Amino acid sequence: MSGTAPAPARRREPGRTRMFLRRIGAMLLKEVLQLRRDRVSLATMITIPLMQLLLFGYAINTQPRNLPTAVLLQENSDVGRSILRAMENTRYFTIVKQTRDEQEFDRLLQSGTVLFGVEIPANFERDLRRGDRPALLVAADATDPVGSGSALAALNTLTTTALRWDRAIPDTTSPPFEVRAHARYNPAAVSQLNIVPGLLGTILTLTMLIFTALAVTRETERGTMETLLAMPITPVEIMLGKIAPYVVIGFLQGSLIVGAGALLFAVPIFGNLALLAVLTTLFIATNLSVGYTFSTLAQNQLQAMQMAMMYFLPNLLLSGFLFPFAGMPQWAQWIGETLPLTHYLRIVRSIMLKGSTLADLRYDTLSLVVLMLVAMTIAVTRFRRTLD
């Protein structure tokens, strides 16, 4: 444009609507240009729906199969073996352990190694042949009612079908034996008892991630990082100093959830409250370390938030919070094992509902420690000590 003003009389003013559309067009073009440079946002738009589809489609199974099952054999009989085979044939159960030791049987259930325990009582075959309709005792770990529900339902149909071809059984219209299922740990299958501990883990994951995901990017964006780097303070010191206050906040948040759960929903705490507190603190620190790692990887605060959300999604779906862990295919379980929430959910459900001890939970505790150290190591090595 030259400096001379256009003669207004001669120039035809474009219509109001044209100008309206033109200005919208200008804005639209600018947004598209900016979006094109924001690769992470674009990646998020593609990754999140794709991840949801794949996880819901392939990993999640609300009718979990192949649930680990232990068998307590009080007698060794053909009929018992037939029933066990029939159980496996339903594909709901996978017998991982057969034992004659009642204590071991209990321990397997207590530690969460198996979700079902089947007890074939003494004299089962004799009673069966007599037509006494003996009971097959099934103990189900009901800390996760979704997981055990459909398998228990399948057991009842088993009573009529399992021994259909066994000629030695008196032919009656009623089933030759009955299944006496006993839901351990949450016998009434109250969903709050399962949801409250789960929520504790999920809420802590989300809030702790958000707190620290912005920790480093905020400093970089506001320009304070340069001052911080020019001062005699090391990356480890910066990280620990930034994480520490949120451990306290997370702990208060956790206490609030547990307290409200106990008061409002009468969620019991069978285990040691101090153990729960210690392991919850460990879980909080692990999540903070993961969030902090995102903030060292992200270029800006938006990216850090997007990373946190992308990480939270598999936590929600693959940890066993919404859907039974045992029902997922092997690959999804492996991914689940790398998520802190998976281990914490086992810990918190076990302590609150089963009264488990640290010895029962050593694998999950150790996993949390390892995940925390891995995250911290990545964060410290990724932290740019210089502006290079």
Added chain:
Amino acid sequence: MTIPAPAADDPHSIAIDVEGLTKSFGDTVVVKNLTMQVRRGLIYGFLGPNGSGKTTTIRMLCGLLTPDSGRGTCLGYDIRTDAAEIKRHVGYMTQRFSLYQDLSVRENLEFVARVYGLPDPRAAAREAITRLGLEGRAEQLAGALSGGWKQRLALGACTLPDPQLLLLDEPTAGVDPKARREFWNEIHALAAQGLTVLVSTHYMDEAERCHEIAYIAYGDLLAQGTVSEVIAASHLTTWTVSGPNLVALAETLSKRDGITMVAPFGTSLHVSGPDRAKVDAVIAEFRTDPALTFEPAEPSLEDVFIDLMGRAQGGAAPARPS
């Protein structure tokens, strides 16, 4: 503030000593083979056009960037290996205000005092607040301060841990003249106590307040020394011309051989060139015009820098006044 302990008896001891520093970002060489020395207790002005590598050099000096090649020491500490020690003894004031906007003046200063491990952070912060004249604003959020006060606070924060060397990156950009003057008085007071100050600036009047200056353009160090040394070394011949119709005259003069720079200064023109004989010949030709008054003049620092900048780009200086 104490006189720096190491080698304080030697007035010529060197605070900054770097040789052949080079730094590139991608394909762009930002600092090229820079060699310079700054004596202790001096205020050293660091000048150069935008993007000339001043900030990069300062960042290399305090260990925030690693040079691609070259070596150097800062307060006797190696800039490559002793970054931790350098950080302890060097105060760095960034170009952009980089204290916490959502902390108060007092909280910011106490934070800095704690990071440096001062024995009594509260007392140190209180002392700094008094020294800076920020008493009434101690509880104000740093983000709410005006430009001048922010800059004062930033200077206060980087002198708080009692450094031996201050690196100030364009500390007075966007600050009013009164605040600038007070700032420079403070810098001179600090230097008088034995502190070495390296300060980058675009302002010529500030350059003249420095003990020594260095001019860096596109990564090259073009001139170094006291202001008069730098001016003398330029070998620039300058005349001032006053009279009517200076715009047309400037146009004509700038096209003449030997004249590299014509710049308006108020009601007169500065006409300069590197070759005295050629400049004088051109002037002699125009001097016959009775309406014009010609006077030989000392080139100003700005003349010298514009000339240097033009040479650095490999062509003639932008001669025409815009």
